[in-house]
Amino acid sequence: MKILVCISNVPDTTTKIKFLEGNNKLDTAGIQWVINPWDELSLTRALELKDDASTGVKSVTVAHVGSAASEPTIRKALAIGADDAIRVNMDATDAYNVATQLAEVLKKEQFDIVLCGIESSDYNGSLVGGMLSEMLGMPSVSAVSGINIANGEVVLTREIDGGKEVVTVPSPFVAVVQKGIAKEPRIAAMRGIMMARTKPIKICEPVECENLTEIVTFEKPEPRAKCRFVDAENPKQLVELLMNEAKVI
Amino acid sequence: MSVLVFTENWDGRFKKLTFELVSYAAKTAEMLNTTATAVSIGKVDDAELKKLGSYGAKKIIAIENEKLNILDNQAYSALIADLAKEEGAQVVVLSNNNTGKAIAPRLSVRLKAGIGSGVSRLPLSLEPFTVYKRTYSGNAFAHQVIKTPVKIVTLAQNSFDLTETSDSSVIERRQVTVDGEILKTTVKDVQKQTGKILLTDADVVVSGGRGMKSPDNWAPIVELAQALGAATACSRPVSDEGWRPHEEHTGQTGKIIAPNLYIAVGISGATQHLAGISSSKYIVAINTDKDAPIFEAAQYGIVGDAMKVLPGVIAAVKELRK
Numbered sequence: 001m002k003i004l005v006c007i008s009n010v011p012d013t014t015t016k017i018k019f020l021e022g023n024n025k026l027d028t029a030g031i032q033w034v035i036n037p038w039d040e041l042s043l044t045r046a047l048e049l050k051d052d053a054s055t056g057v058k059s060v061t062v063a064h065v066g067s068a069a070s071e072p073t074i075r076k077a078l079a080i081g082a083d084d085a086i087r088v089n090m091d092a093t094d095a096y097n098v099a100t101q102l103a104e105v106l107k108k109e110q111f112d113i114v115l116c117g118i119e120s121s122d123y124n125g126s127l128v129g130g131m132l133s134e135m136l137g138m139p140s141v142s143a144v145s146g147i148n149i150a151n152g153e154v155v156l157t158r159e160i161d162g163g164k165e166v167v168t169v170p171s172p173f174v175a176v177v178q179k180g181i182a183k184e185p186r187i188a189a190m191r192g193i194m195m196a197r198t199k200p201i202k203i204c205e206p207v208e209c210e211n212l213t214e215i216v217t218f219e220k221p222e223p224r225a226k227c228r229f230v231d232a233e234n235p236k237q238l239v240e241l242l243m244n245e246a247k248v249i
Numbered sequence: 250m251s252v253l254v255f256t257e258n259w260d261g262r263f264k265k266l267t268f269e270l271v272s273y274a275a276k277t278a279e280m281l282n283t284t285a286t287a288v289s290i291g292k293v294d295d296a297e298l299k300k301l302g303s304y305g306a307k308k309i310i311a312i313e314n315e316k317l318n319i320l321d322n323q324a325y326s327a328l329i330a331d332l333a334k335e336e337g338a339q340v341v342v343l344s345n346n347n348t349g350k351a352i353a354p355r356l357s358v359r360l361k362a363g364i365g366s367g368v369s370r371l372p373l374s375l376e377p378f379t380v381y382k383r384t385y386s387g388n389a390f391a392h393q394v395i396k397t398p399v400k401i402v403t404l405a406q407n408s409f410d411l412t413e414t415s416d417s418s419v420i421e422r423r424q425v426t427v428d429g430e431i432l433k434t435t436v437k438d439v440q441k442q443t444g445k446i447l448l449t450d451a452d453v454v455v456s457g458g459r460g461m462k463s464p465d466n467w468a469p470i471v472e473l474a475q476a477l478g479a480a481t482a483c484s485r486p487v488s489d490e491g492w493r494p495h496e497e498h499t500g501q502t503g504k505i506i507a508p509n510l511y512i513a514v515g516i517s518g519a520t521q522h523l524a525g526i527s528s529s530k531y532i533v534a535i536n537t538d539k540d541a542p543i544f545e546a547a548q549y550g551i552v553g554d555a556m557k558v559l560p561g562v563i564a565a566v567k568e569l570r571k
């Protein structure tokens with residue numbers, strides 16, 4: 001069995017987001033780029049499955065749509081333990097375009113399980129995994145918080161309102177994963193970092209594709225009203241404010 | 250022409266989020282000089298369907314087919330795409346909840362329609378069609394142009410006010426055939442809790458962080474939540490430690506919520522935590538550290554020890570909200 005993990009390259013989650021003049025481009029000065037948190041967790045889970053010989057998972061590949069500038073992120077995925085990587089050489093634009101490029105990758109090479117994160121922490125789209133599966137006519141399962149393989153069968157847990165469902169779909173399929181898929185992201189060890197240098201990154205040129213959407217401006221959220229402090233000895237006042245001023249209880 | 254809105258039901262009932270969606274679709278339709286059509290899949294009675302009309306749906310297409318009893322992403326998106334074509338939908342509206350996220354991107358490919366996801370306002374303009382959406386995990390909002398003739402919008406929960414109308418509506422019950430070939434999802438087991446207020450639906454949320462010190466200290470959090478009819482939540486380390494169940498974890502990598510009131514107790518207010526709660530209308534913080542970043546996000550705060558402050562808050566709620 002082969003697993004493909006789609007990874008996105010995003011600003012570190014503590015980044016103070018700023019935009020360049022004109023407010024239509026992120027100010028990337030000083031930004032630390034990381035593997036999108038959910039993708040890092042999918043990669044971790046994929047590697048856990050590979051470590052367990054009983055699952056029959058033979059390889060874990062990462063795929064990324066991005067320019068050469070995102071190579072450090074791919075190397076990091078390889079250092080964590082992915083066997084090889086595929087990079088589609090273009091700046092990621094809208095979700096439809098990215099999904100189209102990944103679909104091309106999957107037309108050329110077969111994978112049994114494709115993992116995508118529920119969203120990327122930059123555009124918060126929640127789109128690429130679902131689009132990709134539709135483009136390929138593959139089944140998809142969304143909100144996946146668990147993936148297990150027993151006797152050759154892949155069993156997924158998906159979150160539903162107020163609970164969980166245990167589901168199966170025939171392979172190949174796309175699982176759009178979220179919280180719960182793995183506990184802590186796996187960290188690259190020294191040996192992994194050394195090995196990553198020689199692991200193959202296949203570079204593919206993008207196919208022609210139009211963008212269906214375009215971001216024209218960004219704006220920062222409106223600043224919130226300053227905090228009003230209530231004395232710890234007077235909790236009643238807090239409740240009164242919530243009832244009579246904010247009117248939320 | 251129309252605006253099509255997918256109205257999910259839960260055991261035959263709609264929720265506030267459904268009515269927000271319908272209100273949004275009706276207002277968008279008004280901007281486009283057309284009307285909103287709701288699509289309901291599953292067993293829902295006429296009285297419940299009528300409610301969609303009272304929030305502005307002119308036509309309500311109700312589909313019942315037992316093959317659609319479980320959510321199969323492919324089958325659902327194929328069906329909704331067909332309806333969107335039949336109804337000449339210019340805009341298709343879904344929730345940005347789990348179901349919406351499962352269907353909308355597939356629909357986008359079927360309809361070759363650009364998507365604005367996590368939208369929290371009416372379209373900013375119609376020409377070009379521009380939506381207002383969450384980006385950078387709530388640290389920014391984007392004006393995003395959707396360039397295709399058909400547009401898909403997924404609406405963030407609790408971001409749009411309900412608008413009621415007394416206009417008439419019609420219910421159209423339709424039969425559909427579902428090709429068995431398309432159904433790929435098998436559900437082997439369901440574990441569901443009932444009767445609990447869902448975190449994503451709650452108007453008020455009481456949340457505890459590592460400052461609560463131990464899982465044994467959660468009684469006042471739960472008691473305050475009960476007194477307020479609120480849901481309980483927690484920060485990531487709390488669920489990672491197993492002090493609280495995972496479904497309570499809020500933040501960038503957990504649930505993203507937008508209640509009217511979020512009470513953060515013993516939570517420092519890390520960026521990743523705020524990413525999940527920054528759309529709350531009001532935030533209250535209770536924390537021993539007056540410099541904790543949570544106070545920058547909060548509108549009301551108490552500097553103090555949670556275990557000492559909470560009993561007083563609970564008593565006041567019980568007394569004043571009688």
Ligand SMILES: Cc1cc2nc3c(=O)[nH]c(=O)nc-3n(C[C@H](O)[C@H](O)[C@H](O)COP(=O)(O)OP(=O)(O)OC[C@H]3O[C@@H](n4cnc5c(N)ncnc54)[C@H](O)[C@@H]3O)c2cc1C
Pocket residue numbers: 013037457458459460461483484485486487498499500501502503514515516517518519520521522525535536537538541553554555556
């Ligand atoms: C990629 C990534 C994703 C993440 N995603 C999330 C996420 O989704 N959600 C999330 O929550 N975190 C997330 N985190 C973790 C985040 O960075 C913080 O570590 C976490 O939010 C801190 O949780 P906390 O506020 O409960 O604990 P702490 O930061 O330890 O804060 C505890 C607070 O309690 C206060 N306190 C102590 N004692 C008391 C007392 N007796 N009474 C009252 N107050 C007291 C302290 O002053 C302190 O402010 C993520 C981190 C990373 C790197």
